[in-house]
Amino acid sequence: MKLDILAIGVHPDDVELGCSGALLMAIAEGKKVGIIDLTQGELGTRGTIQTRYLEAQNAAVILGVHVRENLKMADGFFKNDEEHQRALISVIRKYQPDIILSNAPEDRHPDHGRSAVLVKEAAFLSGLRKIETWQEGVLQAAWRPSYIFNYIQDRYLHPDFILDITPFFEKKLTSILCYTTQFNTTDTSEPQTYISTPEFFDAVKGRALLLGKQIGVKYGEGFLSEKKLGITSFDGFIQIAT
Numbered sequence: 001m002k003l004d005i006l007a008i009g010v011h012p013d014d015v016e017l018g019c020s021g022a023l024l025m026a027i028a029e030g031k032k033v034g035i036i037d038l039t040q041g042e043l044g045t046r047g048t049i050q051t052r053y054l055e056a057q058n059a060a061v062i063l064g065v066h067v068r069e070n071l072k073m074a075d076g077f078f079k080n081d082e083e084h085q086r087a088l089i090s091v092i093r094k095y096q097p098d099i100i101l102s103n104a105p106e107d108r109h110p111d112h113g114r115s116a117v118l119v120k121e122a123a124f125l126s127g128l129r130k131i132e133t134w135q136e137g138v139l140q141a142a143w144r145p146s147y148i149f150n151y152i153q154d155r156y157l158h159p160d161f162i163l164d165i166t167p168f169f170e171k172k173l174t175s176i177l178c179y180t181t182q183f184n185t186t187d188t189s190e191p192q193t194y195i196s197t198p199e200f201f202d203a204v205k206g207r208a209l210l211l212g213k214q215i216g217v218k219y220g221e222g223f224l225s226e227k228k229l230g231i232t233s234f235d236g237f238i239q240i241a242t
Contacts, residue, residue, distance in 0.1 A: 001032065001034075001066060001067060001095065002032065002095065002096045002097075003032045003033060003034045003066065003067070003095040003096065003097045003098075004026065004031035004032050004033065004097065004098055004099065005022075005023065005026050005031060005032075005033045005034075005097055005098070005099045005100075005101065006033075006034050006035075006036060006091075006092070006095055006097035006099070006100050006101070006145075007019055007022075007023055007033070007034070007035050007036070007100075007101040008035075008036045008038065008088075008100060008101065008102050008103070008115070008119050009035070009036075009037055009038070009103060009115075010037075010038045010039055010073075010078075010103055010111045010112060010114075010115035011037065011038075011039055011041040011044070011075065011109075011111065012037045012039075012040070012041045012052045012053075012055065012056040012070070012179070013041070013055070013056075013059075013176070013179045013182055013183075014037075014103060014112070014153070015035050015037075015101070016059050016063075016172070016175045016176045016178070016179070017153065017176060017204060018101075018103070018104070018151030018152065018153050018221075019101045019151040019221055019223070020059075020063055020171075020172045020175050020176070021163065021165025021168045021169060021172045021208075021219070021221045022101065022151075022163050022165065022221055022223075023035075023063055023065060023101075024063060024064075024165070024168035024171055024172065025163065025165060025167075025168055027063070027064050027065070028167075028168070032066050033063075033065050033066060034065055034066055034067040034068065034069075034095055034097075035060065035063075035065050035067070035068040035069075036068075036069050036070075036071060036088075036091055037056060037068070037069070037070045037071070038070075038071050038073045038078065038088075038115060038118075039070075039071075039072070039073045039074065039075040039076075039078065039111075040052060040053070040070060040072055040075060041075055042075045043075040043076045044075075044182070044193075045190065045191055045193045046181045046182060046190045046191070046193060046196055047179075047181030047182060047190075051180075051181050052179075052181075053070070055178050055179040055180065055181065055182070056068065056070070056178075056179075058178040059175040059176075059178040059179065062171065062174050062175045062178060063171075063175050067095070069091065071087055071088070071091065073087070075111070076111060078111075078114070078115075078118075079114075080114060080117050080118040080121065084118060084122075085118065085121060085122045085125060086131075086133060088118065088119065088122035088123075088126075089122050089125055089126040089131065089133050090133040090134075090135060090140065092122065092123060092126040092143060092145070093126055093133060093135070093140040093141060093142070093143045094135055094140065096143045097145050098145055098146050098147070099145060099146065099147045099148075099149065100119060100123055100145045100147070100148045100149070101148075101149050101150075101151055101223070102115065102116050102119040102120070102148055102149070102150050102151070103115040103116045103119070103150065103151070103153065104116060104150055104151065104152055104153040104154075104155070104157060104224075105117075105150050105157075105224065106155065106157070107153045107154050107155050108153075108154040108155055109153075109154070112153055116150055119148065120148055123144060123145055123148055124144065126142065126143055126144055126145075127142050127143065127144025128142060129141075129142040147225065147227060148225075148226070148227075149223040149224065149225050150223060150224040150225075151221065151222070151223055152207075152211075152221075152222045152223070152224070156207075157222075157224060159211065159222025159223055159224060160223060160224050160225045160229070161222070161223055161225070161229065162211050162212075162214060162215045162220040162221065162222045162223075163220060163221050163222075163223070164212070164215060164217040164219070164220060164238060165208070165212075165219050165220060165221050166212065166217050166218045166219045166220075169208060169218070169219040172208075173204075173205070176201075176204065181196075182195060182196060183195060183196060183200065183201055184196075184197075184198050184200075184201040186198070208220060208221065215238060216238070217238070
């Protein structure tokens with residue numbers, strides 16, 4: 001299945017937090033969308049590998065994505081090396097996305113920035129036909145996405161563009177809350193963490209309000225791009241309240 005957009009997160013729940021509004025918008029427009037989780041989130045203080053898989057699948061259903069895979073890289077210890085690049089190259093060639101959405105290039109969790117570099121380099125190498133990868137015994141064709149955009153995570157990074165996700169914001173929150181072991185919980189059977197408190201969930205909503213305000217809408221998601229973006233018409237701009 002060829003995808004229009006492939007969202008990649010190093011941990012299950014990264015995509016929901018960072019760019020699920022954009023995915024919901026794209027799906028509503030009829031685009032094919034998928035999610036790749038690089039790790040199983042096995043180092044998370046709360047939950048287990050099994051609960052994380054169930055939560056990720058429930059979130060995928062809420063979002064309506066066409067595919068979700070987990071590459072089972074080592075949480076906390078994966079490397080940006082040939083082995084991991086080839087695994088990601090194979091996935092990129094399998095789904096041939098035009099756009100990849102990737103982790104923040106720098107963030108509180110070191111996995112996020114390392115993942116962003118891995119994705120960036122694998123996406124470039126995926127376009128080199130002399131790098132051979134195989135799927136079910138068939139040589140894969142080279143493929144390079146047109147764009148890689150990084151979503152914003154814990155640390156605030158100044159976005160290059162902001163999407164109006166207002167119509168999809170409540171469903172975004174619903175997808176995040178599928179991770180019942182991770183977010184907005186008062187369950188004391190496991191240790192409380194930085195992300196499990198209700199205050200963290202409030203901050204997620206606050207970030208969306210902040211980004212939305214910058215473009216004159218209620219809720220927004222921000223993205224970074226190394227590539228300069230062009231438009232074909234001034235009609236592409238949304239009206240900003242003044």
